[in-house]
Amino acid sequence: MIKVGIVGGTGYTGVELLRLLSRHEGAKVTAVTSRKEAGMPVADMYPSLRGWIDISFSTPEDANLKECDVVFFATPHGVAMAQARELLDAGVKVIDLAADFRLKDPVEFQKWYAMEHSCTDLLTEAVYGFPEVNREAIKQARLVGMAGCYPTSVQLGFLPLLEGGKQWIDASTLIADCKSGVSGAGRKAEVHTLLAEAGDNFKAYGVKGHRHLPEITQGLVAVHGKPVGLTFVPHLVPMIRGIHSTLYARILPEGRDVDYQKVFEERFAHEPFVDVMPAGSTPETRSVRGSNIARIAVHRPGNGDLLVILVVEDNLVKGASGQAVQVMNLMFGLPERQGLDIVPLLP
Numbered sequence: 001m002i003k004v005g006i007v008g009g010t011g012y013t014g015v016e017l018l019r020l021l022s023r024h025e026g027a028k029v030t031a032v033t034s035r036k037e038a039g040m041p042v043a044d045m046y047p048s049l050r051g052w053i054d055i056s057f058s059t060p061e062d063a064n065l066k067e068c069d070v071v072f073f074a075t076p077h078g079v080a081m082a083q084a085r086e087l088l089d090a091g092v093k094v095i096d097l098a099a100d101f102r103l104k105d106p107v108e109f110q111k112w113y114a115m116e117h118s119c120t121d122l123l124t125e126a127v128y129g130f131p132e133v134n135r136e137a138i139k140q141a142r143l144v145g146m147a148g149c150y151p152t153s154v155q156l157g158f159l160p161l162l163e164g165g166k167q168w169i170d171a172s173t174l175i176a177d178c179k180s181g182v183s184g185a186g187r188k189a190e191v192h193t194l195l196a197e198a199g200d201n202f203k204a205y206g207v208k209g210h211r212h213l214p215e216i217t218q219g220l221v222a223v224h225g226k227p228v229g230l231t232f233v234p235h236l237v238p239m240i241r242g243i244h245s246t247l248y249a250r251i252l253p254e255g256r257d258v259d260y261q262k263v264f265e266e267r268f269a270h271e272p273f274v275d276v277m278p279a280g281s282t283p284e285t286r287s288v289r290g291s292n293i294a295r296i297a298v299h300r301p302g303n304g305d306l307l308v309i310l311v312v313e314d315n316l317v318k319g320a321s322g323q324a325v326q327v328m329n330l331m332f333g334l335p336e337r338q339g340l341d342i343v344p345l346l347p
């Protein structure tokens with residue numbers, strides 16, 4: 001049984017890890033931290049976990065994290081990089097849900113996250129937590145920087161079109177028009193996520209530049225092997241969970257005769273958590289709610305030169321904690337689907 005520690009167990013991704021791991025037959029949560037709620041039983045704060053999780057929050061100092069086999073950081077950016085070295089030296093594997101180990105270039109990290117990277121020596125070793133591209137590297141990794149929520153959906157949608165340097169679409173004019181539910185902003189109190197601000201409202205943000213832009217670009221360039229130009233516009237929509245990404249790509253003459261439905265179906269045929277829907281489908285965020293599945297539909301309106309790819313995921317599951325459990329399974333040689341065979345929740 002893998003002993004799991006979670007730093008930041010009171011936040012939305014932390015409690016989602018607790019929910020998923022409570023049913024995992026190969027792993028047990030032995031330590032979970034909160035600075036503000038230390039001493040409180042997890043089930044007192046989250047009664048949905050009564051009968052499933054029987055431990056209390058500890059301070060990060062008291063949590064005996066070095067006795068775990070793996071520690072998840074479900075914390076704000078900057079926390080994992082301060083503790084990763086010590087845990088790795090103690091033989092503990094580390095999975096960071098924040099962005100500390102996503103960007104390979106520390107200068108880019110400082111530019112987008114407004115903080116200096118405190119352990120740049122680990123950036124080379126860290127593996128990007130995106131199984132559909134990095135599965136083999138993840139299996140060997142001690143340290144994984146999980147893909148972000150928007151970056152997971154956008155990269156999944158563009159992957160089959162760009163991988164291996166394909167020249168079917170104009171890679172310099174990609175567009176990702178993305179919408180997220182408010183749980184994407186975390187549980188901390190902020191004015192813009194109040195019901196009276198975010199409810200019955202729909203707005204774009206980060207249009208000038210969002211911190212996920214360099215992460216998505218880094219990933220797409222790595223699979224394409226050539227420069228990529230992306231316009232990424234996130235929006236906040238009045239729902240709790242879910243991301244809906246509408247992606248646009250201009251087809252080049254070389255790509256006019258390609259059967260894109262077939263390309264997507266073949267690319268993801270063996271992926272346990274990516275569902276390519278039948279031609280003409282319009283996936284809904286509620287069709288993946290609570291599950292680790294991303295659903296994709298490919299459209300070519302009027303059989304013209306523009307491809308429209310629709311991707312939905314649950315930001316807290318495939319966009320965060322579910323994908324992190326998928327990565328843990330790979331790192332420990334467990335079946336990839338273990339603990340993640342979940343039917344989405346409707347309505």
Ligand SMILES: NC(=O)C1=CN([C@@H]2O[C@H](COP(=O)(O)OP(=O)(O)OC[C@H]3O[C@@H](n4cnc5c(N)ncnc54)[C@H](OP(=O)(O)O)[C@@H]3O)[C@@H](O)[C@H]2O)C=CC1
Nearest residue numbers: 008009010011012013034035036074075098184186187320
């Ligand atoms: N929400 C989402 O959809 C997604 C989030 N992520 C990333 O996951 C991480 C967590 O996000 P989310 O769960 O939404 O955040 P929340 O704000 O909901 O929770 C943050 C958690 O971290 C703890 N924490 C805060 N500061 C520190 C610190 N300095 N040291 C130790 N613990 C700390 C908090 O508890 P306490 O203060 O009591 O210690 C709390 O449990 C973030 O980096 C986020 O970017 C990734 C993908 C999707």
Ligand SMILES: CC(=O)N[C@@H](CCC(=O)OP(=O)(O)O)C(=O)O
Nearest residue numbers: 098148149150180181182184185
């Ligand atoms: C709605 C909302 O605010 N979403 C967050 C992204 C979610 C998140 O926490 O980002 P990571 O995946 O990088 O961890 C944002 O735009 O900053």
